[in-house]
Amino acid sequence: MKSPAIAPCLGVEDTQASVDFYEKIGFMALPAGDDPADDLRLLLFEGEFALMVHRHDQLREWLPVLKDTPVGAFGMFYLAVSDFDAYVARIRPLVNVIKETEVDGRKILYFTTPDGHVIGVNQRQEW
Template identity: 65%
Template structure:
């Protein structure tokens, strides 16, 4: 698997809970390292890298500049899926809907907030 140009790493209070949550939404969680004491996890979607999750305490220790930063982020992440309608229908009962399906500039969007306060926008995968 090729690494992405930018690889988001989200600080979360409970790495296993975050992985369990995203696995219910169709992601696959993999260990981030061979070190059993390191709780970094890589999340894949449709077999491709999506992002990483890391226990917030470990992330703050690794980068002390983040020591006072709360979990959650100002901003959002986008998840591009092959079948927008089917995916949104499947995950709707599993997520906290932030903004229901709307069309903006001809593109359908659906937003949810995950269990740690991160906002994820779902969109139809496209080629530019």
């Protein structure tokens, strides 16, 4: 697997609960290393690296500058899928949809994760 140019690592309240949520909507989780005490997980989507989740207290210990940062994020992440309509039909009952829109003829569905991160789903495209 090729590492991406930038790799998001999201602080979460409960790593297993987050992994369960992401697996429910089509991701696959892997341990990030060999240390069983480390709660970091890699998440793949359609066989490719997508992001990491790490329990907030361990992330704050790793980077003390984050000690007062709340869980969640200001901003959003986009998930490009191979078949927008099929994927959205599958996850709609599993997520909290906060907005549906269309930009330049492309549909986007936004939902929140249990930790308050916003993900926008759109059709995968070549640039």
